[in-house]
Amino acid sequence: MVVCPVALCLYYSHLFKDDINWSWFHTLLLCRAFREVWQRNRHCQIATLLFVLLRLSNSLSDLNHSTSLWLCSVFVHFLIRGLSRLHFCMKLQFDFIVLKKQRRKETLFITILNTVFLPVIVTVAMVTAGFNIPLLPLFTLPVFYISFPRPEKFWSDVLPFSTCSDSGFYQRLLPDYLESLSTHEFRNLTFGSFLLSRSETLLIFSHVLESGFGYATVDVKGLELQETSCHTEEVNTIRDIFQSTFEEGATSCINVYSTHMLQPSSSSLIQTYSDAKNVLTGVLDMPECLQKVSDNFRKCLTYFLCLKYPTCNGSLEYTAGIVGKPETAFNFTGFINRESTVEDTDGATSNEQSDDLFDNFSNSSEDNSPDSWYDKVIKFKHQEIKPDSEKPTHSPRTETAKSRYSPKTPTDTVNARQSFRDSNSGNTVPASWLKVPFSRTEVQKEEKNFSKSLLSRICSKFGYQANEETICGLVSSLVLALDQSDSGVRNSASQVVKSFIGNVYFGKSTSWIEENKGLKELIVKSYRFAVKLSIDETIFGDNETDDTFLDSISELEHDWYIGLETDPEWLSSMVASKNFLFTLGLNEEGLYTSRTLSLLKLPLFTGTVNPECVTSIWSALSFELLYLTNDDEERYSIQAHPNIMRNILTQTAAPPLGYPIFSSGVKNISVLSIAS
DSSP states (O other): OOHHHHHHHHHHHHHTTTTOOOOOHHHHHHHHHHHHHHHHHHHHHHHHHHHHHHHHTTTTTTTTTHHHHHHHHHHHHHHHHHHHHHHHHHHHHHHHHHHHOOTTTHHHHHHHHHHHHHHHHHHHHHHHHTOOOOOGGGGGOOOEOOOOOOOTTTOOTTEEEESSTHHHHHHHHHHHHHHHHHTTTTGOOTTTOOOEEETTTTTEEEEEEEEETTTEEEEEEOOOOOOOOOHHHHHHHHHHHHHHSSSSTTOOSSSSSTTTTTTEEEEEEEEEEEEEEOOOOOTTTTTHHHHHHHHHHHHHHHHHHHOOTTOOOOOEEETOOOOOOOOOOEEEEBBBOOOOOOOOSSSHHHHHHHHHHHHHHTOOOOOOHHHHHHHHHEEEEEEEHOOTTOOOOOOOOOOOSSSSHHHHHHHHHHHHHHHHHHHHSSSSGGGGEEEEOOHHHHHHHHHOOOOOOHHHHHHHHHTTOOOOOHHHHHHHHHHHHTTOOOOOGTTTTHHHHHHTEEEEEEGHHHHHHHHHHHHHHHHHHHHHHHHHHHHHHHHHOOOSSHHHHHHHHHHHHHEESSTTTTSSHHHHHHTTOSSSEEEEOOOOOOOOEEOOOOOOEEEEEEEEEEEEEEEHHHHHHHIIIIIIIOTTOOOOGOOOOOOHHHHHHHHTTTTTTSSSSSEEHHHEOOHHHHHH
């Protein structure tokens, strides 16, 4: 609204022309008055109104207009800061008495003391307001002191940072969030103001570092998503405040949160990730699902191998006599940043099971021929598998949607396939890939399970000219490499999770896999896609034809990232606005879980936070940690306080005192469109 600043400028111009006895002091006051018209318009309007009332009452007749207006402006700023401090003091004292969780054994003594010395408390609040010094509540108790002076605009050292994979939520959200802020009334927010926004599980804290007509400078911080008891209690209160204000059906005429430190100001829609965590126990451990994983693994290998090498030619070389390190466990290092800690439901680890498996045949000295070794593997696989009697029985919680995947265009599919193909320097399969560590008999037995119809459909649909014999033999060899790693991979959900994570033992194929990095990437990508397809088929139904399978895997390839949260690609996929992200794991209770992120338009609620509350809690935090060195994780000053959001505001402090997981650094926002 540019009318008000222009009108005030015209009024000041008419007002100051009558001033006489100009000096350098009056010139500075005149410049300050015109600057405040544009930078603190609301305060300027209040100060002008006060000036007009005093002028009509002849109370400022002895002073010229510039000095009178300056005194009115200083008084308005002092009054606003003083009332804000008194609001915080009274709220903290009231909750200290009323809220049971905030009471301490010293409650009665402190209350009597504050009642007796109430004039002193008011004086302290007004003195700190006059000198713009933070109020210091000792240990966030209603015991108030004057803190040491701090510059209100000391923000030159604000730098961007992120501390974990969850910071990807905020990195992805930041551009849309800044655009959302630019549409709201920043002209009413002065520097030193604070905003708190919420969208589902995300909490965003913004500090207005500088503001003026048409622009604002902010620092945006993202808070942790960990659901601690203190964090959850305060977040629930924030949710209730926003719902009571913006949700449909909120018709109460009484604002029960009128004295809260957070006051809602606006709501909007913003594109961000919806986080769905599901329990797959009861789905992933179904025999049908485990069998689908093996079948889909062959199909995914065929698809990605043809995709990477459209003209796959060459002949396989069977080097069964070359045996790698049979007792070396292999992790997908290079693209997985952590070791798996997933254990079987019966307490045994994957390596222990693998050792027991290979003790049955790899240490035998009677017959070391490849065919005899393979026969023992087959015999072992057909042994009766005892059911797991101690598996927890929980009903799975799954996502519900009209379609299994989101729609995509044919152009997107072609671009995705071309991107994957371009990652390789040529269309010829490396010769080292064709030197498989198996006998021809072993590979031929596995080739019986190969889907030649799928290969034919891939070639006809995408125009590839792959050599059927080479593709069939290489896919069968890779399936054997994974099958020999652990016989329970088809019959144990825990083995599926460990293989998804990358903790796989390849036995005699270890050297072959280790020497060919592309094979490792191909196997892990194919297996993860196979797990996702198998879970969806178990829940929603099978892919009945090769065409439906190709449609499903093409959509997964384009719209989904399937991997681990600790992968660098997970964070980069979030920043790049990948439509869906999926991962698999095992929680502390021994339940198989999945996490799915979906890019959606979600409501974003924003409110202003009492700035004196924020600076007071930060001052108390600095005093307690730096001077009293009280770093107890369960100390009173960081416990949940729903009305002043003590735990959340503690997190928002600058590290190392606070612990936000993301900071944008200094960001400039243009708000001229709404200001004009």
